[in-house]
Amino acid sequence: MPKPILFVTRRLPASIEALAVQDYDARLTPSDVAIDDLIARAEGADAILCCPGDVLDAKAIAALPASVKVIGTFSVGYDHVDVAAxxxxxIKVCNTPDVLSVATAECAMLLIMGAARRAGEGERLVRSGKWQGWAPTQLLGTQVSDRRLGIFGMGRIGREIARMARGFNMEIHYRDMARLPVELEHGAIFHDNDDSFLPLCQVLSLNAPGSEGTRHWLNADRIAKLPPGAVVVNAARGTLVDDDALIAALRSGQIAAAGLDVYNNEPHLNPDYLTLENVMLLPHLGSATTETRDAMGRIVLSGIGAILAGQTPTNLVA
Amino acid sequence: MKPRLVLACLTTTDVVARARAAFDAVVAEGPGDMTVAEVTQAATDHQAEAILFTNTLPLSAAAIAGLPASVRVGATCSVGYDHIDVPAARACGIVVTNTPGVLDECTADHAMMLLLTAARRGMAYDRIMRQGWRYRIGQGDLLGVRVTGKRVGILGMGRIGRAFAQRARGFDMKVLYHARTRLPPELEQGAEYFADFHAMLPHCDFLSVHAPGGPATDKMIDARAFSLMPDGAVLVNVARGSLVDEDALLDALTSGKLFAAGLDVFRDEPDYDLRFAALDNVVLSPHVGSASKETRDAMGFRALDNIAAVLAGRPAIDPLWRD
Incomplete structure (x- = not known):
């Protein structure tokens, strides 16, 4: 029996492309940007493995060849695929749930520590070759251990961050729509309103999903309720932040430092961030470890395989 | 009459204020810390009974011999004391103290920051952003190394090493350690002891250095040590630059033997080896392991407390030796 045909729309990690070639008659694409002839190249394929950035809206799905039975996306989010269409x-759709939580939580912790301890400024000083030696207030940062950490959005990633932060003796507070079952809280303190939550957040980590309800959640009003000199980190979605308000607070010192992995309008972030010393900036690479990208590739390929074999995988979206 | 003090290093305004309140103090005015010659001159002119300094003052046998007889106590505002000739100080009858205990958490935090940032390429990413981020990064490109669940070897399991181990456990890391003597189980907290440093290295996905400097540990991390580590390991050093053979480290970083390194300390500071600045897979910080306001104040206050105790005829709180 011939292997099913899998059309891969983007360059993937070598280990995952090798796995695709082993199990499928794989059509690989050596491109890091979304291709514009996706429909044509899908001709005759049984399955499509796509990425965020590939537009599979109702119109594109209507135009797909009849051979396509599965769309797998190399991501947790599937807002680029019109699932109803x-x-x-x-056509069934599967994704890569769960496997990004640890890597993204590590990224948030790195941003918390790096922003609080002024890692970027220290790096630039040392690399410039102009390091003159110790001075009394040189690069004095904010201590992270024994401080209070506020987590906005206590899903899987938020809970992973809480677990890591406990190693630093941080007191964990969280704000969410509903309280977690006590066995998932591990002592974290629930807040059902911003007014009790925000003034406690010496460090604030945003971990809520992007949606209309959370759009620009971190705005000037909420920033004003944070304790002066707070550290703010966003490794979730850029839309959670009102950039103008955050940039103003970073300039005034109301917020001491920020660490950002995500932005409004990526990759065209607000250029004012690049003028600030007290921000640590990452190019949306929260899941970028070899181990995680490998796990993402394996779970989506295994989902595609199961669907083609007539089974229902755990990562089936619809 | 207040006791007479030379405050030989620049420090925080709160520490200077407290030194002036409690002592008749001559205070370093900068731009740098006082040199040995300046300290000797100031102590002689002032007939100082105490000197507060840090690791920028090399107190060799000759420097100690040059101090006036009025000096009874020297307090270094640091945990490390490899800049002090201890036998010479002891022979002179000067009490010397350091500041253990007050910077453990801050320094352990910094080590974990360097570990995460080195493993996840944080600084290389920040440079991409500051250059404008105008290209797509492929799903298989610029990947970092996962930290959670990996093995970390700790060289030197004193207070800072143990504080670091506690943070590593928050990432489900398996903690291994080498120290001269094994810890009691209540301090080990499940960490696995290796009597032989080299026997530990093949198991170290990460190696974090928390041992003292000085001749006994000089270049302990050398080409042989790197060759014993797994390919793609990550080194973190917030202890002393003297522990590392920097030529061997540069080789390991450029050959790919090490995935990355996070360095807060160097053999020569601040004139460190600029070859490190040409590498994308190092995270560099300017010896700021204890650089939080809270910690720097606590260190200075602790040094002043040590001086006050000795000059009041009480035992020092943190003497480098006990008679």
Whole structure:
């Protein structure tokens, strides 16, 4: 029996491309940007492995060849795929849930520590070759251990951050729509309103999903309620932050430092961030470890394989 | 009459204020810390009974011999004391103290920051952003190394090493350690002891250095040590630059033997080896392991407390030796 045909829309880690070639008649794409002839290249394929940035809206799905039975996306989020349109055509969709939580939480912790301890400024000083030696207030940062950490959005990633932060003796507070079962809280303190939550947040980590309800959640009003000199980190979605308000607070010192992995309008972030010394900036690489990208590739390929074999995988979206 | 003090290093305004309140103090005015010659001159002119300094003052046997007889106590505002000739100080009858205990958490935090940032390429990413981030990064490109669940070897399991181990456990890391003597189980907290440093290295996905400097540990981390580590390991050093053979480290970083390193200390500070600045896979910080306001104040206050105790005829709180 011939292997099923899998169309891969983007360059993937070598280990995952090797796995695809082993199990499928794989059509690989040596590109890091979304291709513009996706529909044509899907001709005859049984399955498509796509990435965020590939637009599979209702129109594109309607135009897909009849051979396509599965769309797998190399991501947790699937807002680039019109799931209802796929379902209407009998195309199943799967993604890569769960496997990014640890890597993203590590990224948030790195941003917390790096922003609080002024890692970027120290690096630039040392690399410039102009380090003159110790001075009394040189690069004095904010201590992280024994401080209070506020987590906005206590899902899987938020809970991983809480677990890591406990190693630093941080007191964990969280704000979410509903309180967690006590066995998932591990002593973290729930807040059902911003007014009790924000004034406690010496360090604030944003971990809520991006949606209309959370759009620009961190705005000037909420920033004013943080303790002066707070550290703010966002490794979730850029839309959670009102950039103008955050930049103003970073300039005034109301917020001592920020660490950001995500932005409004990526990759065209607000250029004012680049003028600030007290921000640590990462190019949306929260999940970028070899181990995590490998796990993402394996889970999406295994989901595609299961669907083609007539089974229902755990990572089926619809 | 207040006791007479030379405050030989620049320090925080709160520490200077307290030194002036409690002592008749001559205070370093900068731009740098006092040199040995300046300290000797100031102590002689002032007939100082105490000197507060830090690791920028090399107190060799000759320097100690040159101090006036009025000096009874020297307090270094640091945990490390490899800048002090201890036998010479002891022979002179000067009490010397350091500041253990007050910077453990801050320094352990900094080590974990360097470990995460080195493993996850944080600084290389920050440079990409500051250059404008105008290209797509492939799903398989610029990947970092996962930290959670890996093995970390700790060289030197004193207070800072143990504080670091506690943070590593928050990342589900398996903690291994080498020290001269094994800790009691209540301090080990499940960490695995290796009597032989080299026997530990093949198991170290990460190696974090928390041992003292000085001749006994000089270049302990050398080419042989790197060759014993797994490929793609990560080194973190917030202890002393003297522990590392920097030529061997540069080789290991450029050959790919090490994935990355996070360095807060160097053999020559601040004139460190600029070859490190040409590498993308190092995270560099300017010896700021204890650089939080809270910690720097606590260190200065602790040094002043040590001086006050000795000059009041009480035992020092943190003597470098006990008679």
């Amino acid at each position: 796929a379902k209407a055509r009998g």
